[in-house]
Amino acid sequence: MLASIEKTLLVFAGVLTIALFIIVAPILSLYIIVPPQEYAVFFGSNAQIFVVARKALMTSITAATAATLSLLALGIPSAYVLARAEFPGKRVIEAIIDIPLLIPHIVVGIILLLTFGPRGPINLHIMDTFNGVVLAMMYVSLPIMFDTLKIGFKTIDEELELVARSLGASKIKAFTTITLPLIKRNILAGSLLTWARAMSEVGSILIIAYYPKTINIVILEAFQTYGLKYAAILSAVLITISLTVFIALRMVYRE
């Protein structure tokens, strides 16, 4: 009996190995193909493509960070209401929040442009602007942030807040001193996933805001104009930055 269970586990572990290989192999081969000295080229070269790429990388990072912070500000109160309150229509609202996960990203770009673009009913000046990039990033990563925060709030026993209230804390004081610190991990995890999702967005940005160029757009251009070699260098830099942020936050998260 035990032996058969272990055999099953062994097979499952084999499957896991295949999955890991699919994830890791492309990243490893990128690092093998792009030799370390190429990174110096990326950061030091005055060639037009690298100048543009460095600027685009900064645009991506600042836009993804802005999108993450904005979603945090929107997400904390919204997720709290959804986690704590029961009201009619709540299931519908929760379903609506997950809609961005279902829409192809090119289509996201199109509907955002139709609504908030220059000819839309509400002109938010998103066409080829930094704000456009941020809005596109926010739209596609909103469900990740909201759901991660909501799960966090749901795990916090409401009595922890009630005791604080009975000891003399106002609702907002109890929220900021007890509830928020207790979901620190979810805030961090939600921000990390949101940031990563925002950094990798390209489909909707292509439609809304080709300019100011983000790093993904430049990689796409490099691939189309110069071929795989330049695209690979840019990709390696991007992956390195994303992995560094990911690992650093994971380490903080563990503490």
Next chain:
Amino acid sequence: MIKIENLHVILGGFKLEIPRLEVRSGEYMVIMGPSGVGKTVLLHTIAGFIRPAKGRIVIDGRDVTREPPEKRGAVLVPQNYALWPHLSVYDNIAYGLRLRGISEKEIMSRIEKISEILGIKHLLKRKPATLSGGEKQRVALARALIVNPRILLLDEPLSSLDPGIRWRSMEFLKKLHKTLSFTTIHVTHDIIETMYLGEKIGYMREGVLIGVYEPGEFLNTEYAKPYIEIISKILGKKAYGHV
């Protein structure tokens, strides 16, 4: 002193009715009733988390029925103690005092005093997750008592403890009350707790507070009868003359 008059609470299909309840200053009131009878709802209404449909709650002469929880001075100790896991024992206890803007020096001396009384001095630097059930209970009591609550609301304070510790904890609560004479409403389903601790005993059934009794008087009611019969059977004789 707390006075409750004609209190009605409606929560979905559940109805709580407290025709009249008075707890004098320094009195230890135990309200007994089976699980699901609405004891926690009663405490949450007194604390201000649930708004009553009608009736009045008066604490120390002030009508607090419409006041928010933080202005009532009714401090809750929930069944699971609800210590804040991200704060040390010291910071848990200090929380209420810091809200009141008391200086850190004063806080330290007050915590020293209360942790001496509660025997938790050695725990102050620890995180709640590392405490035993009995230790958690004492910390929760310290956190509540240090702000000198007008009324302390104890929600099944002994039911999450192991049986062995429970008896000792019960004795401890009694001694603590003798030392600090805080005003308390303690709710429980346990007759032994009720009889041992209650200076006054309220009995609840199906959402209604049936009556408030002196301990001796309560033993003679029909509500105490089933329990006393069992105890008598365990003891193998008629332990109480009136059964």
